Amino acid sequence: MPSSTVENYLKQILIVTLDENCSKVPMGKVATELSVTPGTATSMAKNMERDGWLTYYPRQGVALTRKGKKVAMNMLRRHRLLETFLVETLDLDWSEIHAEAEELEHAISEKVLEKLDQFLGRPRYDPHGHPIPSKGGVIQRPSSRTLQSCKVGMKVKIDSILDQESEFLKFAREKKLLPGREVRIMGSEIQADAVTLKVGRDQPFSLGFRSAEKILVLEVV
């Protein structure tokens, strides 16, 4: 059984992994995410490796093992189901539920969670629109679509780049069109055969449909 501290580390590492679409999470990131000093993160990583939750690659970061990922997914499920309950049933304010769920997710048993899921009608998304992992720990993630198909104003996250041509990848890197990045669609005009997008605070720029087609994105809710 993981302690609730370990559960927190696992969950946060999973979130970063999914979010940035990377395999190893650097220790610095772990430390800031959990609000501990880097030294603490390193020593926890070693203990967690000893207990089989993750693999620790010195000076590179940590990656969850299958066992660790399973628990982490379950934490996400707990968190999101609890947030749903707090909003739907107890009518708590949207702004408070995160912190509340953060506490409760460590205390709720599998059995109570199952009953809660049933009571709520087995919701698939939490109040923020995030998908709730299934009992087996699977996130049925919203299927990705091409950048070309996006509507103006949408906020999307880059999922993957289909073209492996190095020239194109180089261009994509320069424009920060990398997996995990969030992008806003500023314009999309069939007649102009182009989409205009903005990455972070950079200057907006346009991509022809030919290129936009090569970029798969996920809608951010």
Next chain:
Amino acid sequence: MPSSTVENYLKQILIVTLDENCSKVPMGKVATELSVTPGTATSMAKNMERDGWLTYYPRQGVALTRKGKKVAMNMLRRHRLLETFLVETLDLDWSEIHAEAEELEHAISEKVLEKLDQFLGRPRYDPHGHPIPSKGGVIQRPSSRTLQSCKVGMKVKIDSILDQESEFLKFAREKKLLPGREVRIMGSEIQADAVTLKVGRDQPFSLGFRSAEKILVLEVV
């Protein structure tokens, strides 16, 4: 803020205090109640005294301070409201709720508790018939105890019957074991697993602990 360990000590000490109607709880009792070694109980007592939760009388026991009692009462409130929720709303089995509430009571915030109370319609008794302390930490009336827990010679008044099984209720009616009736405890023997009681001028009879447990009584002074 007390840690959840401290919360457990406080709650358990309060329960023993109410139960045995005594002011000081001896360390041995504290230790067994919390399933720790006597040494641990002693050292916790010292720390808790330092933090103002209780007064520690060496070789005699501990007594809650006002501050400690307030927190302990609140724990009882949390516990009982949660048990109510688990049975009423989530339909958990009567036998499981105690352990579940034991975990959740440390994680639930005052705000969520308040919403839960509201959602449940501000119940005054938990599923076992125990009174739920008010927000201010007041128990509305002398807490009832099970018939099984009574000492020989006590005179008690029946408060409620927990088992709603019709066969059992029929039996209870025959024996005049009905709310309001006064009963005298003629004998109670753990080895025999039975209590012997007398209702009015009727012939005394015995009840197995299994059944005696289902009957809540109030002590008559």
Next chain:
DNA sequence: GTATTAACTTTGATCAATCAAAATAATATC
């Protein structure tokens, strides 16, 4: 190709909660 900087690791210390086992005090027994 060295110097600077940023990221990471080590070291030594602390705190809460616990145990086992030895020491001490209080109570009961003869």
Next chain:
DNA sequence: GATATTATTTTGATTGATCAAAGTTAATAC
């Protein structure tokens, strides 16, 4: 009253989680 028993306290050690500060590496800059 001396002894045996039981309850309690002390002592010394451990474990998990943490920090501050010093020490290493690797990457970046110049």
